[in-house]
Amino acid sequence: MRILVTGGAGFIGSHIVDAYINAGHEVSVIDNLSTGNKNNLNPKAKFYQADIREDISVLIKEINPEVINHHAAQIDVRVSVSNPAFDAGANIIGTLNVIEAGVKNRLKKFIFASTGGAIYGEQDYFPADEIHPTRPLSPYGVAKLACEKYLYYYKHNFGLDYIALRYANVYGPRQNPFGEAGVIAIFTHKLIRGEQPLINGDGLQSRDYVYVGDVVKANVKALGTEFTGELNIATGVETSVNELFSNISRVSGKNITASHGPAKKGEQQRSCLSYEKAKSVFGWEPAVSVAGGIKNTVEWFLKNPR
Ligand SMILES: NC(=O)c1ccc[n+]([C@@H]2O[C@H](COP(=O)([O-])OP(=O)(O)OC[C@H]3O[C@@H](n4cnc5c(N)ncnc54)[C@H](O)[C@@H]3O)[C@@H](O)[C@H]2O)c1
Incomplete structure (x- = not known):
């Protein structure tokens, strides 16, 4: 085609x-x-x-x-x-x-x-x-x-x-870590460089990550x-920003504690799709869990430093 x-x-x-x-x-x-x-x-x-x-x-x-x-x-x-x-x-x-x-x-x-x-x-x-x-x-x-x-x-x-x-x-390999969107790319990029990412608000806001x-x-x-x-x-799975942070910091082998900044005004609290x-x-269904996807993403960012 x-x-x-x-x-x-x-x-x-x-x-x-x-x-x-x-x-x-x-x-x-x-x-x-x-x-x-x-x-x-x-x-x-x-x-x-x-x-x-x-x-x-x-x-x-x-x-x-x-x-x-x-x-x-x-x-x-x-x-x-x-x-x-x-x-x-x-x-x-x-x-x-x-x-x-x-x-x-x-x-x-x-x-x-x-x-x-x-x-x-x-x-x-x-x-x-x-x-x-x-x-x-x-x-x-x-x-x-x-x-x-x-x-x-x-x-x-x-x-x-x-x-x-x-x-x-x-989320996944090649995502731009320098924008406002793409929290997994942003956290991964910072954590593998030993930098402190900032969690907006209490970090309980959740999204569906595919x-x-x-x-x-x-x-x-x-x-x-x-x-x-x-x-x-x-x-169909909700993951909070706090969960993402601890998962990525564990996989990237960095012992950095979470740091919270002010909440973003008007930010949606929850999103999850069927x-x-x-x-x-x-016949489509997701095959990769958030844990598996984060592992692949961290490995890719380690091999492709930016
Ligand atoms: N990443 C997500 O979570 C997500 C979620 C929902 C929908 N989408 C949609 O998926 C698509 C791809 O997003 P992405 O995350 O890969 O972002 P991306 O920024 O990596 O990809 C967008 C691409 O479009 C190109 N582009 C932008 N404006 C253009 C223009 N005027 N003319 C020609 N090219 C232009 C950019 O150079 C870039 O290569 C977008 O339509 C986005 O809205 C993304």
Whole structure:
């Protein structure tokens, strides 16, 4: 299959590129390298440095993909809060540019990196399934939800099949430890250097952490299914920031005691998603526990110092 992966030089996108290439697909990547890195790029992928906020229709015509896997995005929730228009530029207009160019080029399927935590907002029940009310509390979540609605529109008016994968908190090798997002990468990076990471507030806030290898498997399964719609990709397990800290410090062999800073105003307290629908639609379920995933992540950061 000819597949275009946008954001394929980033954390999740680059792992998906590797898996698609290993499965024998012909893969192209569009990325502007704003947070992505050329070192992540699989040498067998054809790379186009381009920005999805611009007109990319000529590029997409040249690539002529049967499937677009769209991972390019502005990923920082706090940036979206301080500059909603900037966030919408990449996450709404950029996504529309990719979909429109694809549809004009007879695209068959669109796989979209959506979000569970940011779309559901404060949950009424745990774990949240896909029919849980969507009440995003950040422009980032609003933009991701808007893109899901656009995809519904393109399905019904142009017959474009799509899968929106609503990820929980994804972590693993290659995640950027220098941003605001990605607490496991941030803690791992600091702890293996013997630095003190700061836990925001009491550390009891919990999230659903899904390992990047499991996320990749969902993206592989997404190629072969007839299903169109939204699927949570998660573990259904809640882990607190305090638990993460002690787990990572134990695995990295550093005896550093936790240090707490002020709580972040407006931070969501709990998030946890059900993956039952993904299991019944295409037999996906997470295989890697948080303990196993942290071990892999720490080993990778030790081998790839930054
Ligand atoms: N990491 C998570 O926990 C998580 C959770 C839910 C959803 N997602 C989504 O998964 C996708 C990948 O996230 P990630 O964690 O790998 O982040 P990432 O920052 O590593 O990947 C994003 C990639 O998109 C590229 N990019 C950004 N803006 C672009 C633009 N305007 N034009 C072209 N390329 C651009 C970046 O250079 C980067 O390579 C994003 O859509 C994100 O919203 C991530």
